[in-house]
């Protein structure tokens with residue numbers, strides 16, 4: 001008989017062999033479970049727990065551009081332990097938003113976005129699927145199609161005329177004009193009148209609404225530790241971030257409830273309530289009809305209505321005003337370009353005051369100025385997506401669930417796509433077919449593919465018309481003899497990146 005010790009002695013080599021096998025199997029398995037893949041994009045070194053979060057500055061588009069110069073146009077980041085692919089070249093963007101658009105048709109669900117957009121019940125962060133498709137097609141057909149955009153022509157004319165009157169009236173007091181504030185008001189009045197048939201800014205809490213939209217953009221663009229490392233979310237509470245999100249979300253909700261109250265609860269016009277609509281059927285009327293009647297089998301609930309309204313108010317206000325602001329900043333920095341633009345616009349209009357849309361079509365330099373501004377200052381610098389399955393991009397493996405951030409700001413300044421990318425040169429577009437509608441991936445300020453912006457036509461109609469009026473009727477310069485080259489170009493972070501300081505300018509009436 002073997003003693004116990006003898007048994008152990010003989011068994012030990014076997015035990016050792018099996019343990020080694022098990023450890024090897026476990027290590028291999030866990031490695032593949034974590035990466036699941038063979039060829040990952042290059043990554044900057046990361047810290048435990050934080051991952052690469054410490055490498056981001058408040059102006060994330062800039063910090064990621066610098067890192068892309070070192071690590072290449074596809075970089076794998078970890079926000080906490082969340083894998084995030086940063087795209088910084090036109091070719092890689094095309095892979096994501098064209099070649100494999102369907103795989104990347106989902107949007108990341110951040111806590112802040114979920115809170116603001118009623119758990120993805122709107123268009124912009126809704127998961128890809130039937131609900132999103134229905135809401136997006138309602139937005140396009142009922143508000144943003146060419147036909148609808150043309151039907152709001154008189155709204156744009158009236159609001160632009162008001163802006164011109166305001167500029168004229170302020171010239172006499174010869175103090176600088178705050179163009180930033182004027183553009184926010186103009187963009188918001190145009191979108192509110194098109195959507196609701198009335199101006200939000202003229203209602204009791206209208207001014208507060210504009211401030212709320214600004215704060216909303218700032219909070220939505222924030223990268224917080226708690227978002228990516230849930231057990232550290234107490235930091236967001238401690239810093240007051242969570243409380244700010246709650247306050248802004250509640251105040252926005254209150255505002256949206258008030259806005260739709262007239263249509264949904266007060267029996268529409270029958271009650272003779274104090275809701276003054278300009279047209280019998282505006283966008284909100286259509287939304288509420290669908291809500292009540294389930295028209296054509298489409299159904300939306302009250303939260304979806306609020307989500308869509310927030311999409312179009314935010315999409316139509318902050319982005320449009322930010323772009324107008326950057327256009328004027330660049331024109332004031334480049335007086336020769338301003339002069340060339342004025343010559344074009346004044347030449348085509350030949351002293352005439354009103355501007356017809358077919359005249360805008362002839363203003364090629366004006367369109368080039370807008371494109372060049374969108375290249376240098378895309379108001380929304382990141383296009384966010386989620387990989388819905390494992391996929392390969394440009395030879396690299398990307399895991400399902402990876403967040404994709406396409407840095408359209410960096411792509412617009414990529415020397416591989418643009419000559420002298422840091423220079424503001426609208427003439428580069430004069431003999432070029434490159435456009436911003438999502439087909440030329442070196443210029444994607446509106447995104448591209450299924451999740452691309454549906455508001456391009458709406459935004460461009462306002463921007464072209466306003467810009468043509470501003471440069472036709474007035475001459476512009478910086479206040480206090482400030483020189484263009486000294487203008488502070490510091491940006492303010494947010495989901496929309498605008499200039500940190502409002503743009504102040506002095507206008508003089510042009511004599512025809």
Ligand code: HEM
Nearest residue numbers: 124312315316319320380383446447448451452453455459
């Ligand atoms: C200069 C003006 C504008 C800019 C720069 C802009 C930019 C963008 C960008 C970058 C996206 C994300 C696209 C992507 O991920 O591929 C987007 C989405 C969107 N935009 Fe705009 N936008 C502008 C004006 C507007 C306007 C005027 C509206 C409506 C009134 C609007 C409504 C939307 C909506 C609803 C989405 C979500 C689309 C989806 O997820 O399917 N935008 N916009």
